[in-house]
Amino acid sequence: MVNEQTLAQAKDYTTIVQPIIERARTDPQRVSLVILQGDGSRTTVTAAELHAGSVAYALALQAYGIHQGDHVVLVMGHDLPLFYSFLGPMYIGAVPSIFPYPTPNLDLTLYFERVQQLVTHYGVRAVITEPRYLDQLASLLAGTGCQVISTDSIDATPQPEYAETGLLAEIDEHDLAFIQHTSGTTGVPKGVGLSHRAVLNHVFACAAFLHLDPEEDVCVSWLPLYHDMGLTGTILMVFATGTLSVTMSPFTWVRRPKLLFEAINEFRGSLSWMPNFAYNLSAKAVRDSDLEGMDLSCWRYLLNGSEPLLHTSHEAFIKRFGPYGFPNESLNSGYGLAENLVAVTLCPLYERAPEDTVVKSVLQEGEHAVPADETTPAEDTTTLVSSGVPIPNCEVRIVDEQGNDQPDRAIGEIIIRSDTLFEGYYERPDLTAEVFDEDGWFYTGDLGYFVEGHLYVIGREKDLIIVGGKNIYPHELEIIADSMRTLKPGRSVAFGVDDTAMGTEQIVMVCEVTDPEAVDALPEIERELRRRVTQALGVTIGDVRLVNDRWVIKTPSGKFARNDNRRKYFAEFAAE
Amino acid sequence: MDRSEVAEKLKTYIKTELLNNPDYALGDDEPLISGGLLNSFALAQIGVFVEEEFDVYIPDDELSV
Numbered sequence: 001m002v003n004e005q006t007l008a009q010a011k012d013y014t015t016i017v018q019p020i021i022e023r024a025r026t027d028p029q030r031v032s033l034v035i036l037q038g039d040g041s042r043t044t045v046t047a048a049e050l051h052a053g054s055v056a057y058a059l060a061l062q063a064y065g066i067h068q069g070d071h072v073v074l075v076m077g078h079d080l081p082l083f084y085s086f087l088g089p090m091y092i093g094a095v096p097s098i099f100p101y102p103t104p105n106l107d108l109t110l111y112f113e114r115v116q117q118l119v120t121h122y123g124v125r126a127v128i129t130e131p132r133y134l135d136q137l138a139s140l141l142a143g144t145g146c147q148v149i150s151t152d153s154i155d156a157t158p159q160p161e162y163a164e165t166g167l168l169a170e171i172d173e174h175d176l177a178f179i180q181h182t183s184g185t186t187g188v189p190k191g192v193g194l195s196h197r198a199v200l201n202h203v204f205a206c207a208a209f210l211h212l213d214p215e216e217d218v219c220v221s222w223l224p225l226y227h228d229m230g231l232t233g234t235i236l237m238v239f240a241t242g243t244l245s246v247t248m249s250p251f252t253w254v255r256r257p258k259l260l261f262e263a264i265n266e267f268r269g270s271l272s273w274m275p276n277f278a279y280n281l282s283a284k285a286v287r288d289s290d291l292e293g294m295d296l297s298c299w300r301y302l303l304n305g306s307e308p309l310l311h312t313s314h315e316a317f318i319k320r321f322g323p324y325g326f327p328n329e330s331l332n333s334g335y336g337l338a339e340n341l342v343a344v345t346l347c348p349l350y351e352r353a354p355e356d357t358v359v360k361s362v363l364q365e366g367e368h369a370v371p372a373d374e375t376t377p378a379e380d381t382t383t384l385v386s387s388g389v390p391i392p393n394c395e396v397r398i399v400d401e402q403g404n405d406q407p408d409r410a411i412g413e414i415i416i417r418s419d420t421l422f423e424g425y426y427e428r429p430d431l432t433a434e435v436f437d438e439d440g441w442f443y444t445g446d447l448g449y450f451v452e453g454h455l456y457v458i459g460r461e462k463d464l465i466i467v468g469g470k471n472i473y474p475h476e477l478e479i480i481a482d483s484m485r486t487l488k489p490g491r492s493v494a495f496g497v498d499d500t501a502m503g504t505e506q507i508v509m510v511c512e513v514t515d516p517e518a519v520d521a522l523p524e525i526e527r528e529l530r531r532r533v534t535q536a537l538g539v540t541i542g543d544v545r546l547v548n549d550r551w552v553i554k555t556p557s558g559k560f561a562r563n564d565n566r567r568k569y570f571a572e573f574a575a576e
Numbered sequence: 577m578d579r580s581e582v583a584e585k586l587k588t589y590i591k592t593e594l595l596n597n598p599d600y601a602l603g604d605d606e607p608l609i610s611g612g613l614l615n616s617f618a619l620a621q622i623g624v625f626v627e628e629e630f631d632v633y634i635p636d637d638e639l640s641v
Contacts, residue, residue, distance in 0.1 A: 040636075105610045254616050256636050277617065285620035287627065468617060502617075523601055530612030540615040543597070 002208040002392050006241070010204035014173040015196045017054070017090045019240045021166055024051030028163070032239060035080060036248040036263060038255075043080055050083070050239070052158030055165045057088025060154040061126065064147050068093030068169045070125035071179065071426075075099045075115060075133060078249035081151040082225060085128045086235065090177060093169035094125075097179035097191065098226040103538035104251075110536055112140055118181070119146045121188045122427060173197040179426050180228055180338040182471075191426030192338045202341040202420035203237040205392040209346055210271065210301060214242040220269035221245070222253035222260055227469070228342040229306055233273050236341075257282050258290040261321075265294045273303040273334075275469035279313035280503030283320040297325035301349065305334040307466040308457070309385035311355050313503040328352050335387035335414075335457050339422045339435075339442060344396060344414075345455045347388035354386045356456055369409045369449050369456065386454040394418035397441070398450055408451055411458060414444045463562055465496035467539050468504050474562065477541075480532050481511050486525045488512040493552050495562045495569075499542065506542025507533075510569055516548040545573055582630065589625050594618050 013019055023030065028048035035043040045053075066072060072089045074096060076082050082098070089096040099118070102111045112133075118124060119141055126147045129137055138148040177196045181189040206212075219238050223230030238245040246267050253259055260282070263269055304314070314331045322328065332347035347353045358369045360382040372381040390396045397405055398412040406412040417440050424432035435443050448457040465472045474494040481492030492511035499506040513525065526544045533541055553564045587602050594614055595602075608614045623634050 103616070105612070251616075255619060257620055281617050281620065285624050287624055468615060527606075527611060531610075532612075534610065534612030540612055 002205075003211050004208070006212065007204055007208035007392055009241075010200045013200055013240075015090065015167065015171050016177050016199045016203070016236060016240060017087060017167065019242070020047070020051055020054070020087065023047040023239075023242050024163065027242070030242065031244060032242075033083065034244070034246045034267070035078075036246065036252070036259060037079075038249065038252040045080065045083075047242075048163065049158055050087070051165075052162040053080070053084040053156040054087035054091060055162040055168075056156045056159070057084045057128075057154055058091035058168055060149070061089060061094060062092055062168065064126060064149060066092065066094050066126050066147075068171070069175075070094045071122055072096045072126045072128065073099050073115070073118060073124050075101070075127055075129040075137065076151060077101050077130065078224060078247070078251070081128075081130075081154075081156070083235065084154075084156055085151070086178070086225065090171075091168050093167075093171045093175060095176045095178055095193070097181055098231070099181070100226045101224065105534045106538045107535040108136075112136060116140050116144075117188050120144055122191065171196065173200070174423075176423065180231070181226070182338055190428065190431065192422045193424060193426045194341055194422050198420045198422065199236060199341060200240070201393065201418075202343070203232065203240045205394070205420065206232070206237055206343055206346070207241050207243075209349075209391050211349060212237070212241050212243055212271070214244075217270045218244045218246060218267045219271045220247070220260065220263045220267065221272060221274075222248050222250050223274065224250045227306070228336065228338045229273050229303075232342045233271075254281075258286045261286060261291065261294060261296065261324075264296055264299055268298040270298050271301045271303075272299065273305060275307045275466075275504075276304055276310055276313050277307065277468045277502060277504035279304065279310075279317040280501070283313075283316040286320070291321075291324050294324045296321055297327060299326055299330050301332050302326075302330050303332050303334045303346070304353070304385070305336060305343075305387075306469050307504060308498075309333050309353070309387065310498075310500055310503055311383045311385050312500050314353070314385065316503075333385055333387050335446075335448075335455060337444060337446075339444075340394070340416060340418060341420055341422075343391050344394060344416055344418075344444075345388040345390050347386065353388065354454055355383050356386065356451055357381050357383045363411075363458065366447075367411055369411060369451070369458075384456045384458065386451075387448075387457050388455065389453050390455075391418075394420065396455060398448060403437075406449070409449055411447055411449045414446045414448045414455070414457070415441045416444065417441045463495070465494070465505050465507055467496075467507060470539060472507065472537060472539055474560070476537060477507065477509060477533060478560075480536055481509060481529060484525070484528060484532070486514055486521065486528070488514050491552050493560050493562065493565045495566045497542070497566065497569075507539065508543045508545070508566075508569060509541055510545045510547055510552060510565060512549060512551055513546050522546050543573075545569065577630070585629060586622075586626070589629070590614070590618075590622070593625075594621065 024047045030047045032047045032050045033045040074085045128149045131150045131152045134150040173196045176193045177199050179191040221233045234247045329350045329352050331352045333353040334346045336343040357372045360380050362370045395417045400412045447459040477494035481487050482489045494509045496505035553561045
């Protein structure tokens, strides 16, 4: 049962920043946000400060000539200025979007080129960035009409008059609130534009489903804010409802996964969200001594989302953290996409995400999920984890290629219709038209099936590889291989394979070498490819296979048959 | 345990557990993360392995990419 009172609150507001303004007036000293810093210190922000800092940024943007409807891109790390830079533009009706922050190994020249592409393609009016990137970005963007603003040029100190400041523009609820740029690291990313109405509907629907209680609950997250789950769980849903948000940078967390557990224990954190790989990493990389004396029994909801859910990861997690009070029924899950802000389905409260063990060979045929029984050989079974049930006001159907509804256990495309869907891909009506039908159903491109109301997702968008929560398209990898003289152009293939030990997918690349005789050169070719991929995409290849002529399988039309290549890879190499 | 023994144990762990490729010719000074061999998730795991295997303690701020 959803909390109807919470659900109805969406109608009390017309913009997502109004609840923040309201709370600054009614409960100014309430702590809204705690940022746990990498050096062990923390930044604590009250409702009044959050509002005042956002107003300061809004006024600064106005002074720079930024107007309602202008697109503002944020290029900065996970710290307080990012919160202000995200909220501030919305006070004046400008439209922010958060650009993924570079990972330490990413080639900064390539990274800034991507920012430049986005700016010129979409006519971005301002980029707000950290002082250290100011000069580089300013020279790169000179002449584009886009201003580059450094966070240190904006004084976010609360001024008394800010307390009385409300919205600085007339904003309609159907105006765009912000843009989420979907992953895809090369080329110009698709921008998912969401209206204030959609965002309000969504966050209160999720809060109602989760029975979020601002007096009792504390949300703890290490997810980046450019990620839909991070943005919703760290800013949107928590600030709209007045729930305390405790956060840390993903770079801080990945070095010390124990920080999440320390934060849950100290703040009595009750809700959190992370992708599947983080379950395995936590189970492996948190020491016994870190956990001594911890009580995790306050943790009532842990949402596993944004990459394939593995039951083995849930097992590893409960085995590791159950003894410290983590409740079994808090192993929850969800399915979502940026086009619906984030969530489509969520696992019901106080119910460990159900599992469904089916016949693997039948599932792989792609039509039915048939339950395994005692006659099924163990190696022909596979266990899926439910992604939960639709959130309030969101309809979910499974359809075949003709658009006909599928019965339970029949596999089809997941399509959704809700009052929280995006307005369209930013300035791409052509792409938008492709994914909606005339009745307003959004075609996700993902495959799944239902069992008794629970959605099981079996495959995301075609060929997409999700590594540690990050979406990578095979062609992005293949382009890099094609740029190497030592590899044959058009003869490298990339695909994902499951890695249950790590709880995520691994990238495999099979590449034909230009000179099969030069066996001694192979290790250096592999190193070069790995280095280039890491610098360009910020991800690591799991396995590289350098092969001779005619290994890679292509279709008659010259496209990669990725499944055939994957099968061939397993047949030749996996047994090693 | 001398230096080369420590290096050997560490390399074996990295090759078998993290690279899943025992035959990889891992150099002594090969950059693991910037070289695109391991992702940053592996760092915390190496930290735990080193502590358990060699009975040492690595302060948090010593682990960095």
